[in-house]
Amino acid sequence: MGSPTEVVFLLAAMHPVRIVATIDQMQLRCVLVDDNAAFLKAASALLRQDGLAIVGVASSIVEGLRQARTLRPDVILVDIGLGDESGFDLARLLAQDAQINGAEVILISARAETDYAELIAESPAAGFIAKSDLSGGGIRRILGRTA
Secondary structure (H helix, E strand, O other): OOOOOEEEEEEOOOOOEEEEEEHHHOOOEEEEEOOOHHHHHHHHHHHHHOOOEEEEEEOOHHHHHHHHHHHOOOEEEEEOEEOOEEHHHHHHHHHHOHHHOOOEEEEEEOOOHHHOHHHHHHOOOOEEEEHHHOOHHHHHHHHOOOO
16 A cells, blocks of 8 residues: 555644644544444444544444445444344445445454354455454454554
């Protein structure tokens, strides 16, 4: 990869100030999709502490699609097991939806990656993180946004 893209803000005042922030330093906007309310609450708190902006949560495919379309996050964390629904189905729908505008999907599960390795490889998801390993750093690594 080349050098990070820079965003420059010029503040008009008596003494103009130039603030430069790289895209890598900007806060990732995230939507969490999981059918477990306690996990959504705990994961939201953890990821906020790790510097992510949790802009929405959902517990079903329909809610996940609605949140992604409305909020246009950078990343959508999708639980593989959404009750009677499949996170793999949601990942495919998100990848095909033109309204989502390039949000990356990361699959999550309480089960090990090896339990789903073939399905994960066939999915349009950017990667997988076990819930026990969930962190802002892990998300950034998958997205290639590490410092």
